[in-house]
Amino acid sequence: MRRSLPFIIIALVALLTVGIATTVYRVKVRPAPVTAVAATPTPADEKEDPSLHVRGPREAPVTLEIYGDFQCPSCAVTSQAIDDLQKQYAGKLRIVFHEFPLAMHNHAVDAARAAEAAGLQGHFWEMHDMLYQYQPIWSKATNPAYFFGAYANSLGLDVERFRADLQSPEVQTRVISDADAGAARGVKNTPTLYINGREVKTLFTFEKLQALIEEALAAKKNS
Amino acid sequence: MVFYWILAFIALLGLADATFLTVAHLTGDDAVCGSRIGCSTVLGSVYATIHGIPTAAFGAVAYFTVFSLAILFVSGYTRVRRFLIVVVASMFIASLYFLYLQAFVLHAFCPFCLLSAALTFLLAGILLAIPVAR
Secondary structure: OOOOHHHHHHHHHHHHHHHHHHHHHHHHHOEOOOOOOOOOOOHHHHOOOOOOEEEOOOOOOEEEEEEEOOOOHHHHHHHHHHHHHHHHOOOOEEEEEEEOOEOOOOOHHHHHHHHHHHHHOOOHHHHHHHHHHOHHHHOOOOOHHHHHHHHHHHOOOOHHHHHHHHOOHHHHHHHHHHHHHHHHHOOOOOOEEEEOOEEOOOOOOHHHHHHHHHHHHHHHHHO | OHHHHHHHHHHHHHHHHHHHHHHHHHHOOOHHHOOOHHHHHHHOOHHHEEOOEEHHHHHHHHHHHHHHHHHHHHOOOHHHHHHHHHHHHHHHHHHHHHHHHHHHHOOOOOHHHHHHHHHHHHHHHHHHHOOOOO
């Protein structure tokens, strides 16, 4: 018994570490609580959906989809890389953004709503860029809506309408259905990227994404 | 003997720290970073993974190995000492490299990564301080 004691201690520590780590992981990656059940659009359907947040030409050979959470730092970093890529592949690259606010980020749902509310006034992408740019500021705020209002104002939006839309069921449903559709598609984490419907498994750096876009362009040319 | 208990305890702290960083990396959690944007630069950098595996996971394995070896040593398996030295020496070098990356390549520091480096230096220091003739 005495001789096996150290091994028992070691095994116990290993089990405990793995157990705690997986539990915390599971709790954290669960998407924000969703109530409504929305139909799950397939990637093919999504291409036709006029309410999608799309940057770039419809007929672009490469579509890069992002499931993003405005409060997630790696989403902000990735978004920067994607902006650079879009400059480089102007006309060839189409970006589609899907909301995927994670439960672990306290202001992520509010931020997603802010983007959607700005979207109702035709300024989704401007708010998207602003939310990422000022992420370190509003994400630490006790009342981020104050900042979102200021961003809306600086974008020249109708702030009264923006504030009303923040709370509207329409905006709420939009965020939920995006997150639901993502979860149904297997999205667990943010950012999750798809290039022409295929999930990106590499790091989301400019160089790696560029290589994948080149690959997708070559595949399109050959088909 | 008491030195090895201390080693085991520090390794346990390191294991907790590295596990925390691993989970934080996998979930994209930024609570680790507080308000410092530089910290996300570290955890979001290309150096945060090695072939897709979070760098912190390797740290967790290393700390677990040190813990296991120290426990074995105090249980009478004194021959594990040489492995302990090899593992801690590798961790020491890795920590130096990560400090270099943070200071000179990324120009950003992540507090929990610094804690890990400090714990490794502590492990190395204690291991050096232990009288060899035992």
